[in-house]
Amino acid sequence: MKNFFLIYLVLVFSLGYSQENNRLKLWYNQPSGKTWENALPIGNGFLGAMVYGNVENEIIQLNENTVWSGGPNRNDNPNALAALPEIRKMIFDGKHKDAEKLANQAFISKKSQGQMFQPVGNLNLSFEGHEKYSNYRRELNIENAISKTSYEVDGVTYMREAFVSFSERVIVIHLTANKKGSLSFTANYTSPHKIKNFSVSNSKDLEITGITSDHEGVKSLINFKGITRIKLDNGKLEQTDNSLIVKNANAATIFISIATNFNNYNDVSGNEAKRAADYMNAAYGKSYETLKKKHIAAYQKYFNRVKLDLGTTPAADLPTDERLKNFRNTNDPQFVALYYQYGRYLLISSSQPGGQPANLQGIWNNSLTPAWDSKYTININAEMNYWPAEKTNLSELHQPFLEMVKDLAVTGQETAKTMYGTRGWMAHHNTDIWRATGAVDGAFWGLWTAGGGWASQHLWEHYLYKGDKEFLASIYPVLKGAALFYVDFLVEHPKYKWMVVNPGNSPENAPQAHNGSSLDAGTTMDNQIVYDVFSTTIRAAQILKEDAILIDTLQQLRSRLAPMHVGKHNQLQEWLDDIDDPKDNHRHVSHLYGLFPSNQISAYKTPELFAASKNTLLQRGDVSTGWSMGWKINWWAKLQDGNHAFSLIKNQLTPLGVNSGGGGTYNNLFDAHPPFQIDGNFGCTSGITEMLVQSSDGAIHLLPALADVWPDGSVEGIRARGGFEIVEMKWKNYKLTKLVVKSTLGGNLRLRLPNNLKQKSGAELAMANGENPNPFYFVDETAQAIISEKSNIKPLELKPIILVDIETKKGNVYTFVSK
Template sequence: MKTFFLTFLLFGFSVYSQEDRNLKLWYNQPSGETWENALPIGNGFLGAMVYGNAEHEIIQLNENTVWSGGPNRNDNPNALAALPEIQKMIFEGKYKEAEELSNKAFISKKSQGQMFQPVGNLNLYFKGHEKYSDYRRELDIEKAVSKTSYEADGVKYTREAFVSFADRVIVMRITANKKGSISFAASYTSPHKIKNFAVNNSKDLEITGTASDHEGVAGLIKFKGITRIKLDSGKLSESDGMLTVKEANAVTIVISIATNFNNYHDVSANEGQRDADYLNKAAGKSYESLKNAHIAAYQKYFNRVKLDLGTTPAADLPTDERLKNFRNVNDPQFAALYYQYGRYLLISSSQPGGQPANLQGIWNGSLHPAWDSKYTININAEMNYWPAEKTNLSELHAPFLQMVKDLSVTGQETAKTMYGTRGWMAHHNTDIWRATGAVDGAFWGLWTAGGGWASQHLWEHYLYTGDKTFLAAVYPVIKGAALFYADFLIEHPKYKWLVVNPGNSPENAPKAHNGSSLDAGTTMDNQIVYDVFTATIQAAQTLKEDNPLIDTLKQLRNRLAPMHIGKYSQLQEWLDDIDDPKDNHRHVSHLYGLFPSNQISAYRTPKLFAAAKNTLLQRGDVSTGWSMGWKINWWAKLQDGNHAYSLIKNQLTPLGVNAGGGGTYNNLFDAHPPFQIDGNFGCTSGITEMLVQSSDGAVHLLPALPDAWPDGSVEGIRARGGFEIAEMKWKDSKITKLVIKSALGGNLRLRLPNAMKQKSGEELAATNGENPNPFYFTDETASPIVSENSNIKPLELKPTVLVDFLTKKNGVYTFVSK
């Protein structure tokens, strides 16, 4: 009996361990007509949504450069002349009047931004498959392959699909367990006004078209798609623009798509030649060859990080059922799956040489998507890339970093013509054409920090990689963001601090302003200017250049308005203490200083740290999808793992369950609603921050581990200064084993939940003071705290052990618990 029981336990553990590694989204019913049920595949250039319907399979197609319009500018030439009057009105408290004038003088009279658009659908019609059984569809995110299987009329059918990372094509393979049983018709549909369908050489389906005109900008993107159908036996024929397959043993479908886009100011490429080149390069290869090369290229990225939070029988259920149950059932593997799904989506929507992941990554089925599916740079686009460096996908940061470099070019004219400054800037929105003007109305659009915030990603990439060649190449961009603010800042007539005017706290407005968002010296503006100046100073010092500029920026930084603690013990959102503790707005922008910045610290600014927590408590947990993602990161930085985990449960809840808030669709896309991919990326970042942080002077391990994850392990998370957590295991919330790789060498400061020693037995010495590692430099000249509530008390934190360890370049170091 004992032997049987032990065998059962071992078998059960083996099953669940395999399930934990088997990272799949799976369902026992098809998508139907619901786009948010379909499963996303992509390679950063092409995206597809696979519906998995038995009788009518839909493969919805995207290409990352299919956008409306063409090269354009949207600056308002009236801005500069009106700027002094608007600043005067704001200083005098005439906020609504300032907003009205700003709508006339600052908001673009041209394009408000162009739209990311779909190519169309490839439709496959399987006559007689209306009745089916034994149905299953899945997305294997370890291999980036989708699969649909079912039985119809006694035959087992299987379809596999992927977007190749090795070849720039979409591939589908259809097989059956009975020879000669595969028959279907294939055709294109597209929502575009200008389009054409054709059959070429009786074997290729072709679609050509032109993206939309929009807001007075002519559509100049031309696209072409080719679908080639390769048969194993059977017959292929054409009729009325369709291809028909009859009685095949197996079928391989290869889809290529290309456009005439070269860059944001050049659309002169030959889309037809490009498309044919992509197709012909891939179509001659066998399916297995295409699939194996694809998986190998994908896993080069995906396999770098592994996360095990444990598993339970809940992991055996279909994904949509797990989503319904997650709030009330212990299912730690579902959190690990969602974490890795975020990494999968970033790998699949952002590749070097392609466009950055937009508001929907690379997946969009609508000709007129919500918010144009463009780049909202007052939070959403930046959030997309929060996981890039720390989840070991540094190369995939490249498309966003290239966009920042592009904006530094287009934004020079905006800075000069609208603000009369040097350097460059961007407002709260941009698109593939790198527009930098103010759009959508002054309430949202008259925000000058889009370029400043985006530029911090260049500095972050350096902090993680230590690549001085990269830093030297992008230093002019970082410097340009600082020069804009150096010229634009203005002295506040009452407080004498230097402030941004006009500015706002994105998309929110205090009651005291009569519905206007405009103000001078808002907390987020001050924080971003501080970061821009600090990054420029540190970059210049690292590169040993621009000493006069360093001195100037230090002087300006010392005059910036500080952060304040208000009468409700909150971090003030505005310069004056006018916050409403009942304000539950989705944007909590003034906590930028807590995350992604590190100006608010548990150890350096404990009162501000406590005030930040009070702000979050007052705002509440209920929020839209992306906002919940940001809140997970904040609670992780506040070292409250249980609160962060409660927000993960809120996020991993079907849409409609959180009253007044967002949630998650059945395919695990984040629901703002509607779908915005930033919530997926925000949550992946937040889970990382719960396990590893490196922004506050040390590599802090398990800073916010929730009670729900007492035992687990992670591999591959990266920290600033070239460190990698090659392996970390914990049990009962204590680290039992730690392996760290040091790519750059230098001092490794660890903040640990429990005492550890080297595997060789040597003790680790406790430490304090400034970390000598330059990548962990924390500037003690931060904006001073001005507290209007001296009674606020610092938070009680869990005790930690702080140790230093000197590493060598490319060294690997193992530590164990004492």
């Protein structure tokens, strides 16, 4: 019996240690081989790398955030303005397909359809004699942003660590062997670019220079330069014309710097060679341990802000690819926490202040011609990338996207004037590093005028979380410009007399009633975005005491916008007319924008629209492309259905190919559209947050959509609007047991609770009445829905909640415990 007990203790200790050791790691017991989606991503917002972990022939695939095809250009179609009246008339007359045909000629760009994000190339490391190996493991530790590969050959253990430094502008790879003089390898570059050169300088720097691709008539003006320099512990460093050879070293540290001549979307006069050399020289003199320590500290400044514990089971002890394979049929709550934090890791690694926004693939791409050019699709995907930014305590990382919106507000002025004859600014459904705002890819997809309007709402969201009036004043012209575009662009619907967008569409979907054309007037999503653009501009102007006349204009126009409709199938109508097909399972469910990320549809203020949103989701189905399932997790969380949201998480965390007709997840946990699109990763991280904390509907709602499989847990560091931080939240048996909230701005703290709490001091909490007096929680009143006579829509039965108010002071921390 004693021996059995000792064995039990050893097993428990070993399992517990292993799980804790692997808690925030992706790890595998085989190399990536030739499959890019098996490799592990590292990055610092400026540089990205994919580490394959191959033993004999290692590949480090390299990206730099400004390596894009083409150069400064515009892609407006000057024929649009003359054709606009005719297209509007065709749509109002029901000739949608004719309107689409004319729009393809007059609106869609005859120039660039958008430029491409491109790779730099590969650094290849060849290890002769390492074909037969054992004890292999590779991992990505997302707690310190370091990749590690280890294996054994002939009794010698080899280790490689790699990271993209958050304190320097270099990639660092450290190679060791536990037997002196055992490390030998050859390093060389390869690149898919047509114009490139590989060389070794007199100082034994391995260099790559190149020019990105010309594309769609736009000549490339981007030059890039990469430098690899190796620091040895003993051994010899030899060279050929295009490679470096390390012989019999104890250890080696490889430094990689990459730079381009890109300054901004209108200036490519930088010196890529000097930049690359400066980055290299600034880092090379530091020891590996110093670089590693500084990197971890700079990274963890962001990552450590949020912690999530949903429990752990023995399933967490398996390699990541096996956990992914098993997840749908196994209780593995820690895998959800890992995936959640992986989303935060990817955002930290692909979006840093001063850099470019995370694109369709973040910052990781190995193809000269990636899917959808790996650019910025702003009819959902680019916005979804930044849904986790504010709420998961990564507000600074929102900055690259916010800066892009400011750029679009400049380039989009010419598009608004040239193509639509309006004031203000606008953008269509796609943009790139050159901040193109013309309509691309065909009228079916591209003639959508709300890209700028939607993207501008991120500026307002940033303000709602941070409360910085100086920031609000600086971005007010952008909000105002987005509103002025719609002031001039809206037209009266001849039948309904509402003010509508024409031409517009509901992104990438088309009803059969319109003969498969996507163009229409007054689609639900267009109406919702215009409503938000007007509302946020009104609120910003009121706060800043600006533009009283404009406020009046916007209020009047907003009152004339088309309201939302509940159709004959008890659905939220996608179009003004009741033509939705309940069997339509299209990946875009754009008309639910009003439910999330907007807050025009509320469980408590618009119950019929809330119920109709649920019916729409049920009709559309669950399994879809990866990013679509990510969005659906957020919707089901807003619908307060944690079990359905978790069902979508299971669908998303399913190996690609298992979901019939849908996406899933690759072995390295990249989201699969397919192919890889990073937005699904970010969408799921946002959705998990929304299951635990929401702050968009007049209060901070705690545990609004807790799944049954997470009865106990805790989260730390989630942010809410109005400058509130959930310092700590614990629950047991689905009930809150502890809550700690920090108020960084002061003001009323309204909590929507699943069970009674009291202040730690013992004081009872005051029940809330009326509207929340905290201005950051002001919610505009949604227009009364129009409900079909054929509908029998009924409000949903909601979980009971307790609504309380606590007056807070700036900088104070408030602790609550279960009553």
